C-alpha cells in the first residue's frame with residue numbers, strides 16, 4: 001500500500017499539560033468574563049487559540065539561539081536573517097520588527113494617509129486596525145465563494161479582479177497607497193491565493209501604477225497549496241513557488257510567529273530603497289535600531305533557520321495534513337466546517353450550529369465558550385465581536401460568517417489531541433439545541449475589542465428567535 005505521510009521529526013522534549021473538571025472550567029470562564037483571551041494557560045488543556053508564536057522550534061533553531069549575536073548594531077544574526085530574506089523572497093531591503101503588526105505600523109506610517117483606500121483580500125484584524133487607526137479604509141475584494149463555507153473552491157483566498165479593478169478605476173491613484181494580499185487569507189479561513197491570481201493582481205497593480213504588498217504570515221502554507229492544487233505546479237519545489245510569488249510584489253510584511261516557526265518576531269521586506277529609508281526612521285522610533293528592530297539577536301538567528309524549515313515539503317505535508325485530519329474527523333461527526341480545510345486551522349460554522357441564537361448575541365463566541373466548558377479546548381471567535389464596529393457609524397458590524405477557529409500550533413500536538421478536540425466539538429454539537437443563552441457585551445475597547453471585551457450570558461433566549 002501507499003505509505004502515508006508522517007511527521008518528519010521525533011520528539012526530544014515534552015511539556016506537561018493538565019486536564020480540569022467541567023465545574024472548574026465553568027468557574028474559570030465566568031471569572032474570565034467569557035473572554036477566552038482572559039484564561040490562564042493552565043486552565044486550558046488543548047490550546048488552539050492561535051498558531052501564532054506557539055510553534056515548537058527545532059534542535060537547529062535552538063542551536064541558533066545559542067549562536068545569536070546580541071550586538072546593538074551590525075549583529076551577525078541580523079545579516080544572517082537578511083541573507084535568508086533575500087534568498088527566499090528576493091527582497092534587497094529588510095527591516096526586522098518585533099512582530100507582524102509592528103511591521104504594519106512601521107510601513108503604514110510611511111504609506112497610509114487619512115482617507116486612503118487599501119484594497120485586498122479580507123484584511124487581517126491588526127492590518128485593518130492599522131489602516132483604520134489612520135482614518136483610512138480597508139476594502140475587501142475577496143471572491144464571493146470565500147463567504148459560502150460549503151463551496152469547495154481550491155483558492156478561496158483569491159482576489160476578485162472585478163472588485164479590485166472597480167476600486168482602482170473609480171478612485172484617484174493618490175488615494176490608494178497599495179494593494180495588500182494576505183497569504184494565506186487568515187480572515188476568510190486560512191485559504192490560499194493561487195499563483196495565477198497573484199499574477200493577475202500584480203498585472204492590475206502595474207496597470208494602475210499601485211504598489212502590491214503581501215501580508216506574508218503563512219507564505220509557505222500558501223505555496224504548499226499552490227503545489228498541490230494549481231495545474232502545472234506539482235513538480236516544482238516550495239522554494240521555487242515562493243520565489244515566483246514574491247517576484248510579483250513590491251514588498252511584504254511578515255509575522256514570523258507563523259511560518260517563521262519562532263515564538264516572536266516580524267519583518268518588512270522591500271524592493272524600493274526610498275520607502276526603506278523612510279520606514280527606517282519609523283523603525284528606529286517604534287521598534288529599535290535598523291539591525292535589530294525589537295528582536296533579540298538570538299531570535300533573529302532562530303528565525304533565519306525557521307524560514308527555511310517552513311519550506312520543507314515533508315514538514316508542510318504533515319502540518320497541513322494534521323489540520324485536515326481534524327477537519328475530516330469533524331466532518332465525519334456531522335459538524336459543519338469551512339470547506340476546503342484551511343492550512344493552519346479548522347473553522348466551525350456557528351451560524352449553522354446555533355441559528356436559534358440571535359446574531360446580535362454573538363453565535364461564534366457562544367460556541368467557543370461552550371467548547372471550552374466541554375473539554376478545556378480553547379478556540380477563538382472570528383465573527384461579530386472581532387469584526388468590531390464601523391469606524392464611521394459606530395454600529396456593530398455583522399459579518400456573513402460566524403466562525404470558531406481552531407488553530408493548530410506547528411509541531412506541538414499529536415493526532416490524539418486532534419481526536420480529543422473532535423470529540424469535544426462533537427459533544428457540543430450533539431447538545432446544541434440546549435444552548436439557550438447567547439452573549440452580551442459589558443465592556444469593549446475602541447479598537448480591536450475582541451482581545452479585551454468583557455461579556456456576560458444573556459438572560460434567556462426569546463422563543464422562536466431567528
Ligand SMILES: *Cc1c(COP(=O)(O)O)cnc(C)c1O
Nearest residue numbers: 099100101124126186215217255
Ligand atoms: C498574525 C498576523 C498578523 C499580525 O502579526 P503579529 O505577529 O500577531 O503582530 C498580520 N497578518 C496576518 C495574516 C497574521 O496572521
